[in-house]
Amino acid sequence: MLDTTGGGFNYESSTGVYVWSNSSGTWTQERPADSLILRFPTAQEATGNNATFTLSEYKTESVSIGEITAEVPTQVNSSLKENGEEIFSSRLSVGFSSLVDIPESLESYIGAFSTSDEAVSNLTYSSTLSADFSDGITYEFRDGLENGSQKVVSTDATIALxxxxxxxxxxxxxxxxxxxxxxxxxxxxxxxxxxxxxxxxxxxxxxxxxxxxxxxxxxxxxxxxxxxxxxxxxxxxxxxxxxxxxxxxxxxxxxxxxxxxxxxx
Incomplete structure (x- = not known):
């Protein structure tokens, strides 16, 4: 189902709609698609595939870290729905400097919605990281964890390398x-x-x-x-x-x- 030719995850050749069969215990491709879509049951005793995971974007960049070159995710967008209602989503965006292979910017977002626990019915986390190379390397980092409209914890920090x-x-x-x-x-x-x-x-x-x-x-x-x-x-x-x-x-x-x-x- 997933193409891992060469030892990595090849998103473009893995896209499609895949459904889980409880009777055979296997995944089957239902039809082609522009995203990687998995439909499966949320419980073993479920009679149908009531959950859908969608990986709608996945891009990587070749980055050298010392003597090692690796494919690092730079754009990721995913979501999870249960009974048609979104219960989880995430986004990641990473930019690397054209001069050196270190992160120049990063944005991330994770959201968990409509959980069974009313205390965390709308929990979201977001973060940003931006670099300034004008005088050495300085990062500005900001993040926040919120429960609905209420801020739980947040950070604002400067990291000078x-x-x-x-x-x-x-x-x-x-x-x-x-x-x-x-x-x-x-x-x-x-x-x-x-x-x-x-x-x-x-x-x-x-x-x-x-x-x-x-x-x-x-x-x-x-x-x-x-x-x-x-x-x-x-x-x-x-x-x-x-x-x-x-x-x-x-x-x-x-x-x-x-x-x-x-x-x-």
């Missing part, structure tokens, strides 16, 4: 990250990280492999509540080998314990 391991060992090997993640309606997590200093702290041979002070000096994480009030900071404690949440009154708790106690359902 460093010079790389082959640059002669300068101070800016790995670059930096500066961003903010919003959780719900009132919680914001702001963070900055000097990735070169962080990697050096994680590799520090004088502190059993990890320099806790160096980690805290290279990473700054603040948690803000409503009206920009700082409600907590995060830091690494070397003796516990854990990330600790510190509150303005000086009290602390392990981050893993806090996350365990949160009701994320």
């Amino acid at each position: 460093g010079d790389g391991p082959g640059s002669g060992g300068g101070e800016n090997l790995f670059g930096s990250v500066d961003g903010e993640t919003r959780v719900g309606q009132g919680l914001r997590v702001q963070y900055t990280a000097d990735l070169s200093a962080l990697v050096a702290a994680l590799r520090d041979d004088s502190s059993d492999g990890v320099d806790a002070e160096g980690i805290n000096n290279s990473v700054d994480v603040k948690v803000l509540g409503e009206d920009d009030n700082q409600v907590a900071t995060l830091r690494y404690e070397g003796d516990k080998e854990q990330v600790v949440v510190e509150y303005p009154d000086g009290q602390t708790e392990l981050l893993v314990d806090l996350l365990r106690d949160l009701d994320l359902r």
